[in-house]
Amino acid sequence: xxxxxxxxxxxxxxxxxxxxxxxxxxxxxxxxxxxxxxxxxxxxxxxxxxxxxxxxxxxxxxxxxxxxxxxxxxxxxxxxxxxxxxxxxxxxxxxxxxxxxxxxxxxxxxxxxxxxxxxxxxxxxxxxxxxxxxxxxxxxxxxxxxxxxxxxxxxxxxxxxxxxxxxxxxxxxxxxxxxxxxxxxxxxxxxxxxxxxxxxxxxxxxxxxxxxxxxxxxxxxxxxxxxxxxxxxxxxxxxxxxxxxxxxxxxxxxxxxxxxxxxxxxxxxxxxxxxxxxxxxxxxxxxxxxxxxxxxxxxxxxxxxxxxxxxxxxxxxxxxxxxxxxxxxxxxxxxxxxxxxxxxxxxxxxxxxxxxxxxxxxxxxxxxxxxxxxxxxxxxxxxxxxxxxxxxxxxxxxxxxxxxxx
Numbered sequence: 001x002x003x004x005x006x007x008x009x010x011x012x013x014x015x016x017x018x019x020x021x022x023x024x025x026x027x028x029x030x031x032x033x034x035x036x037x038x039x040x041x042x043x044x045x046x047x048x049x050x051x052x053x054x055x056x057x058x059x060x061x062x063x064x065x066x067x068x069x070x071x072x073x074x075x076x077x078x079x080x081x082x083x084x085x086x087x088x089x090x091x092x093x094x095x096x097x098x099x100x101x102x103x104x105x106x107x108x109x110x111x112x113x114x115x116x117x118x119x120x121x122x123x124x125x126x127x128x129x130x131x132x133x134x135x136x137x138x139x140x141x142x143x144x145x146x147x148x149x150x151x152x153x154x155x156x157x158x159x160x161x162x163x164x165x166x167x168x169x170x171x172x173x174x175x176x177x178x179x180x181x182x183x184x185x186x187x188x189x190x191x192x193x194x195x196x197x198x199x200x201x202x203x204x205x206x207x208x209x210x211x212x213x214x215x216x217x218x219x220x221x222x223x224x225x226x227x228x229x230x231x232x233x234x235x236x237x238x239x240x241x242x243x244x245x246x247x248x249x250x251x252x253x254x255x256x257x258x259x260x261x262x263x264x265x266x267x268x269x270x271x272x273x274x275x276x277x278x279x280x281x282x283x284x285x286x287x288x289x290x291x292x293x294x295x296x297x298x299x300x301x302x303x304x305x306x307x308x309x310x311x312x313x314x315x316x317x318x319x320x321x322x323x324x325x326x327x328x329x330x331x332x333x334x335x336x337x338x339x340x341x342x343x344x345x346x347x348x349x350x351x352x353x354x355x356x357x358x359x360x361x362x363x364x365x366x367x368x369x370x371x372x373x374x375x376x377x378x379x380x381x382x383x384x385x386x387x388x389x390x391x392x393x394x395x396x397x398x399x400x401x402x403x404x405x406x
Contacts, residue, residue: 007159008170012131014159015145021152021171023202027058028171030231046173053165054228055156057400061232062202063264063290064157065404070117072154076146077120080137081112108139115143125162134159153202204234205403206256208249208267210275213367214325218268220374221392224384229396234263246270246278250293257287264290264406268399271296271323273355280352290406296323297398299391301331306343307358318344322358328391329370334360336369 007015007024017024028048059065088105091098124143127134134145145155160169209215215235222229236252246269253267265288269275279293287293298319305318318327322344327334334341342365344358360366376383 004175006170006172006175007156008172009128009131009159009163010167011170014128014131014134015155016135016147017152018147024152024156024171025173026202026231027055027153027156028169030228047170048173049168049170050228051165052160052163052167052169055169056160056163056165057226058228058232059153059157059160060400060404061205061229062153063205063403063406064151064153065406066161067405069154069158069161072150072158073117073120076144076150077112077115079149080144081109084109084112084139104139108141111141121158121161124158128159128163202232203263204232205264205266206234206236206261207399208236208252208256208265209325210246210249210270214268217325217329217370217392218395221389221396224374224377225389225393226396246275250278250281253287253291253293254282254285257291262290264292264403266291266399266402267293268395269293269295270325271298271320271327272359273321273350273353273357274348276320276355277350277353292402292406294398294402295320296325296328296395299323299327299394301334301341301391302327306341307346308343308361309346309356313343318358321355322360324359324363326360326363326366326370328395329366330373330388330391332388333366333369333373336366342366 005017005019005021006013007017025048028050084105088102088109091102120143124134124145126132127142132142134143135147137144137146145158147155163169207218209218215237219235222233249267249269253265256265269279275295279295282293302319302323303317304315305322307314307316307318307322331341342360342362345361346356346358348357349355350357373387377387
C-alpha cells in the first residue's frame with residue numbers, strides 16, 4: 001500500500017504528497033487537529049474536500065495568490081533550464097541515444113526559454129483537467145510542480161488558478177491511515193491509542209482598522225459571508241484598549257514595521273478625507289514587502305448621496321470624502337427609517353488635500369441597526385437574501401485581491 005496522500009480534482013488524481021501536508025490539510029479541514037480513532041483496528045476514512053473558490057480565496061488571503069505563484073514559476077523554469085543545460089553539457093556524442101537525447105533536450109530547453117507565465121498557467125490547467133502528471137521532471141513540453149522544491153501552498157494555488165469555482169478538490173489521506181504507515185510517519189507506537197495530527201495553519205494576515213466598530217462590521221461580514229476565511233484573518237484587538245483612529249492606525253503600522261512583525265499586515269482605512277490626508281504621513285517611508293495600506297473601495301450608492309452643509313441639502317459623490325464603514329453596511333441599514341438615506345454631514349476641512357471631511361449623521365443609530373441585522377442573519381441564515389450585504393462584500397473582495405498580490 002502506498003504511503004502517499006493524494007490531491008484529486010473532480011475525482012482525478014493530480015498530485016501526490018509523500019508526507020502529511022499539514023499546511024494543505026489546514027486549508028481543507030479548517031481545524032486545529034485531526035484525531036484518528038481505532039488506528040490499529042478500523043480507522044475511519046480520512047478524506048477532506050472543498051470547492052476551488054473556497055481554496056482560492058483562502059490561499060489569496062494567506063498570500064498565495066497570482067503574484068506569489070508567478071515568482072515560483074520563474075524560479076522553477078530557470079532552475080529547470082539550468083539543470084537541463086548542465087546535464088546536456090555532460091553528454092558526449094559517442095552513442096546514438098545520446099545524440100537523440102541532446103536533440104530532445106535542445107527542443108525542451110527552447111520550450112522553457114519561450115515559456116511565459118500566461119502560457120504556463122493555461123498548460124497547467126489543461127494538465128490538471130486531463131488528470132496528467134504534473135510532478136515528474138521530464139523533457140516533455142508541459143509544466144510541472146516539483147514536490148519538496150516549492151511550498152505546498154504554492155503548488156495548491158497554482159492548481160486552483162484556472163479551475164471553475166465549483167470544481168471539487170479532495171485531499172485523500174486514506175493511504176496514511178493504514179496503521180503501519182501512519183504510525184511510522186508520525187513516530188507513534190502501533191497500539192490502540194488514537195493518533196492526533198496537529199494541523200499547521202499558515203500565519204494569518206493582521207488587519208488594522210480605525211476602530212472597534214470597523215472590526216465588528218468586518219468580522220461579522222466574514223463570519224456570515226465568508227466563514228472559510230475566519231482563521232486566515234486576524235483583526236487588531238481594540239478590546240485591549242488600543243486607541244482607535246486613523247492616526248493611531250498609521251502609527252501602529254509603523255510600529256509593527258519597526259518591530260519586525262513578520263506577518264503580513266494590512267491597514268484597512270476609511271475612504272474619507274481624514275484617512276487620505278493621514279496616509280500622506282507615510283510618504284517616503286519604505287514599508288516591508290508584506291505591508292499594505294488600503295482604503296475602503298468606492299461605493300456605487302455613494303456616487304449620488306444626500307449631504308448636509310452650509311448651503312443646505314444636496315446630492316453629490318461622497319467617495320473619498322465620507323466613506324466610513326457605516327456607508328458600507330447596506331441600504332437597508334442606511335434607509336431604516338424610510339425612503340431616504342441617513343445624510344452625510346460636512347465637518348472639518350482637510351487643508352493638505354483641500355477637501356472637506358464628512359460623516360454619516362446618527363452614526364450610533366446606524367451602528368445599532370446593523371448589530372440587529374447581524375443577529376438576525378446569524379439566527380436566521382435564510383434571511384440573507386432579504387438583506388443588503390453588497391457594501392461589505394465589496395470591501396472583502398477588495399481585501400482579498402490586495403492580499404493575493406502581496
